[in-house]
Amino acid sequence: MQLECDQALDSGDIDKSLKLSEICFNLGHEEELDTMIKASYLYCSATSLMDILPKNENIDTKEQTYERCLYLYRTAKDLCLLGYDELIMDDESSIISKTYIDGLFLQLTVNYGNILSQCGRYVKSINNLNEVLEMNFPMAVGNLALKIVDYSYFDESHRHIMFCYAFHLLESVLDEKVTFPEKEMAQVLFYKYLNGIKSSVSLDYLNCQIKLDRSSILT
Known part of the structure; x- marks a missing residue:
């Protein structure tokens, strides 16, 4: 079917x-x-x-x-x-x-x-994708990053830290060692968001080794 x-x-x-x-x-x-x-x-x-x-x-x-x-x-x-x-x-x-x-x-x-x-239910969307993050499914990881970026425009005070988290998620899924059937098509949008983050936040900030509590990303 x-x-x-x-x-x-x-x-x-x-x-x-x-x-x-x-x-x-x-x-x-x-x-x-x-x-x-x-x-x-x-x-x-x-x-x-x-x-x-x-x-x-x-x-x-x-x-x-x-x-x-x-x-x-x-x-x-x-x-x-x-x-x-x-x-x-x-x-x-x-x-x-x-x-x-x-x-x-x-x-x-x-x-x-x-x-x-x-x-427009961004928080529920993020929480839904976050539930399977530990399963390392590339499309879930990449889409989680996109939703976090989209949501960040409604929460300016936390935007940069959300950008940073999304940046690391996108980099992990775009790594050349990571392969999945949809990558050729999906990476076009993933790179668009990644480059958008890079143009908004300094690389020094993005490259900081910070640890984020996934459960508190929206609090």
């Missing part, structure tokens, strides 16, 4: 994307299905909607679509957390299952963070 949804998005077929999103929405609420299968369907439903949002010019329906996407990502995330709880990590099949959950959980966490920030 994910492949079919991706193909509809790539072809720009909005009607098909909407139809597939509705199908996935309904399947994701089938009680008899496995927890992670439901999570995957809801993720597909949300992604199909999220990618056509820029093409929706109707304010009323656009707001409804945002609300539905938020619900779908939030529910899929909760199902992934339930999936982790259901694992018994003493056999090979559970290890394989955890790898699958990790992949879906990290992808939907990034997308959930992106749509939260699009709605």
Whole structure:
């Protein structure tokens, strides 16, 4: 189903994307299905909607679509957390299952963070991405940096320290040793933000070896 949804998005077929999103929405609420299968369907439903949002010019329906996407990502995330709880990590099949959950959980966490920030919910977006920072998922790390920079413009008194934190996050993910499928495309935006930080804050300040408490970045 994910492949079919991706193909509809790539072809720009909005009607098909909407139809597939509705199908996935309904399947994701089938009680008899496995927890992670439901999570995957809801993720597909949300992604199909999220990618056509820029093409929706109707304010009323656009707001409804945002609300539905938020619900779908939030529910899929909760199902992934339930999936982790259901694992018994003493056999090979559970290890394989955890790898699958990790992949879906990290992808939907990034997308959930992106749509939260699009709605202006920057703090929740940052906290959402910060939850998976220790898992070292490059797209989560990079997007966390972007959200921190975006939020910093609403908190001038802490802007420089937020810039510094975002700077180090971006440098870590842009390191040539760090590879991930989306890097070629994502690094364009990552470098744009990185260069913006460099033009606003002195390199001496940015290169200071400061330790930031991640939980207090917004306090």
